[in-house]
Amino acid sequence: MTTTKLNVVHPLPIADARRAVRHVFIRDLVLKCSIGVHGHERQTDQRVRINLDLAVQEADLGLDDDLRNVVCYEDVANTVRAIVARGHVNLVETLAEDIAAACLRDKYIRSLRVRVEKLDVFADAASVGVEIERVNKTV
Numbered sequence: 001m002t003t004t005k006l007n008v009v010h011p012l013p014i015a016d017a018r019r020a021v022r023h024v025f026i027r028d029l030v031l032k033c034s035i036g037v038h039g040h041e042r043q044t045d046q047r048v049r050i051n052l053d054l055a056v057q058e059a060d061l062g063l064d065d066d067l068r069n070v071v072c073y074e075d076v077a078n079t080v081r082a083i084v085a086r087g088h089v090n091l092v093e094t095l096a097e098d099i100a101a102a103c104l105r106d107k108y109i110r111s112l113r114v115r116v117e118k119l120d121v122f123a124d125a126a127s128v129g130v131e132i133e134r135v136n137k138t139v
Contacts, residue, residue, distance in 0.1 A: 020057065021058065026051065032084075047118070048117060052115075071108055092130045116131075
């Protein structure tokens with residue numbers, strides 16, 4: 001399956017050099033997931049594709065080429081994998097909200113966009129799913 005431009009999660013409009021915001025993203029993370037409301041969906045895991053765009057407030061202390069001073073995309077990906085591994089979820093909306101809530105626990109993430117797509121639902125469609133945007137209200 002080829003990736004099209006339709007699968008790209010575009011940067012949030014909050015990105016602004018004057019506000020010192022950088023974007024951390026994960027594109028096309030494909031995982032097996034127990035998801036769906038129908039009985040047959042509970043019997044077999046389905047492929048889901050997850051895309052994230054995190055608008056991150058740059059720290060005042062600077063990068064210093066130190067992983068501790070950034071939002072680590074490996075940590076974010078592992079968090080997503082752990083959420084998917086927790087077990088069955090009925091709705092792609094629920095999965096997207098759970099991912100967003102986990103990411104927004106990081107005080108440096110100002111806002112995010114999460115897209116969750118089920119890849120094997122319809123033979124005549126590349127995917128179905130949902131995309132949400134959330135803002136960190138604690139910032």
